[in-house]
Amino acid sequence: MSVADWIDQQSQLDTLITAVENATTIGLDTEFVRISTFHPRPGLIQIAVDGDAFLIDPQADLDLKALGHALTGTTVSILHAAQEDYEVLFRLTGSIPSPVFDTQVAYALLNDKISLSLSGLVAEVLGKELSKEETRSDWTKRPLSEAQCQYAKEDVLVLEPIYEILCQQLEEAGRLDWMHEEMRSIRERNATTLVDGDLETQVHKFGNAWRLSPEGMSRLVHLVQWREDAARRVDKPRKHVLGDQSLFSLAAAGRVGRHHQLVSQHGLTDKQADRFGSQLQRVLDESLEAGTIAPPPPPLSKRLKDALKERQTKVEAIAKSLGIAPEMLVKKRQLVASLDGRQWMPSGWRKPLLEDVFCG
Numbered sequence: 035m036s037v038a039d040w041i042d043q044q045s046q047l048d049t050l051i052t053a054v055e056n057a058t059t060i061g062l063d064t065e066f067v068r069i070s071t072f073h074p075r076p077g078l079i080q081i082a083v084d085g086d087a088f089l090i091d092p093q094a095d096l097d098l099k100a101l102g103h104a105l106t107g108t109t110v111s112i113l114h115a116a117q118e119d120y121e122v123l124f125r126l127t128g129s130i131p132s133p134v135f136d137t138q139v140a141y142a143l144l145n146d147k148i149s150l151s152l153s154g155l156v157a158e159v160l161g162k163e164l165s166k167e168e169t170r171s172d173w174t175k176r177p178l179s180e181a182q183c184q185y186a187k188e189d190v191l192v193l194e195p196i197y198e199i200l201c202q203q204l205e206e207a208g209r210l211d212w213m214h215e216e217m218r219s220i221r222e223r224n225a226t227t228l229v230d231g232d233l234e235t236q237v238h239k240f241g242n243a244w245r246l247s248p249e250g251m252s253r254l255v256h257l258v259q260w261r262e263d264a265a266r267r268v269d270k271p272r273k274h275v276l277g278d279q280s281l282f283s284l285a286a287a288g289r290v291g292r293h294h295q296l297v298s299q300h301g302l303t304d305k306q307a308d309r310f311g312s313q314l315q316r317v318l319d320e321s322l323e324a325g326t327i328a329p330p331p332p333p334l335s336k337r338l339k340d341a342l343k344e345r346q347t348k349v350e351a352i353a354k355s356l357g358i359a360p361e362m363l364v365k366k367r368q369l370v371a372s373l374d375g376r377q378w379m380p381s382g383w384r385k386p387l388l389e390d391v392f393c394g
Contacts, residue, residue: 039087039187042094047101050090053083054104061087061193062111062131064122065173065186072265072272076122077173080190087187092126093176102127112193114138114152117224124228134217137193140200143209143216148359152189159196164188212383219382231262236272238367240282244333248326254285256321260313276306290315331374338373345369348391356387364388 041047054060061082066074079090079101092098102123105111111131113119115138124130141155142148153164168185171178178186204210236258237243243254258281265272283300290296296307296314334342346360346369353360363384371378372392380388 040089040091040183042091042096044096047090047096047098050081050083050088051100051104054081054101054109055107057083057109059110059112059135059194059197061190062105062113062119063186063190063193064119065171066118066122067172067174068118070271070274071269073125073269074118074122075174076126078178078186079123079126080186082187082190082194085191085194087191089178089183089186091176093174098127099129102129105129105131108133110135110197112137112197114155114193114196115149116220120224121228124224130221130224130228132217132221134221135197135201135213136217136220137196137200139216139220140197140204140213142362143212143358144200144203144207146353146357146359148361152192155196156192159199160192162192164192215382231259231266233259233262236262239278242282244330246286246329248328249322250285250288251329252321252324252327253288253318254282255327256317256324257281257285257314260317264310264313276310277301280306284314284318288318290318331376334370334374341373342369345372345391349388352387352391364391 041050061080063080064076065078065080066076068074076092079092081088081090090096090098090101105123105127106129110133112135113131114136116131116134116136120130137152137155138150141150141158147154150158153166156162156164165185165188168182171182171185173182201210204213233255237255240254243251246254261272261275261281264275268275280301284290287300290311291299293304293307293311296302296311297304302310346366349364349369350360353363356363364380368378368380379385379392
């Protein structure tokens with residue numbers, strides 16, 4: 035790796051930012067570590083411009099805000115499976131890249147593999163083998179090895195050739211508008227979740243929430259939000275703050291009780307009971323003042339389960355005719371929500387494709 039490829043000086047970064055702003059497209063990737071933390075620990079930002087790859091050291095004393103601004107201009111950033119990259123880049127630059135072309139999403143709009151890895155995509159589209167040897171490297175250690183740097187550069191250099199091929203295929207299939215819509219939707223969702231947390235997804239994990247009273251559901255939502263905030267603040271995984279079973283038990287009971295009750299009835303450790311007991315009581319009190327929340331509907335009846343199977347069969351047939359995975363059209367939880375009283379309906383490019391599925 036040449037010195038010019040490694041960016042750890044502000045003057046080097048400024049030069050690269052100018053190149054990014056003047057480019058039509060760039061390849062973009064990040065390397066990070068997340069083992070026992072809530073937030074990813076950034077190790078590297080890779081950018082490919084005009085066939086050259088540059089490795090930005092996020093541990094260096096760099097002002098990355100200007101890079102974030104450059105990534106939200108007119109240049110198209112090409113990423114693969116960008117969800118976690120969004121999080122890394124948002125925390126480093128304060129911005130979410132846009133416009134973005136996600137090669138994993140693009141491939142899923144053309145084929146029946148919904149979560150193809152980058153190495154699998156390179157093999158499928160370019161007929162090349164991409165090294166996997168450094169996949170589990172510790173990207174936060176310095177200095178990085180030559181093998182790590184070469185791996186990181188190869189990962190980002192393949193993106194533009196893949197983009198050119200997939201973009202042409204999408205246009206020929208009349209699905210380029212689908213791709214643009216998907217990217218806008220993903221960005222809008224991330225703009226909310228990266229700031230406020232993904233409360234909806236975290237609450238949805240509680241499959242027994244339908245058993246709760248409206249008061250209990252309010253308690254659960256407030257407890258989940260408290261845990262989300264606490265995990266962000268202490269930078270620990272959610273389960274290290276408090277487990278799902280403990281949250282649900284507290285939501286159902288509606289009271290904290292004494293230290294021994296937190297441990298014996300709700301499954302907290304002694305350390306958690308000491309640390310969070312008063313906070314948890316405050317959250318329960320606040321949920322009472324905030325009012326009730328309707329719990330999700332109960333599981334589908336036998337009749338509605340039959341209707342679900344019928345809709346799944348129709349979706350599978352449509353997906354097969356399009357050559358894509360059924361999950362790319364509609365997820366099972368959305369099909370359930372269309373039948374259990376929540377009246378979910380498809381929108382955007384999916385709406386005309388699926389309107390016959392939801393007419394009955």
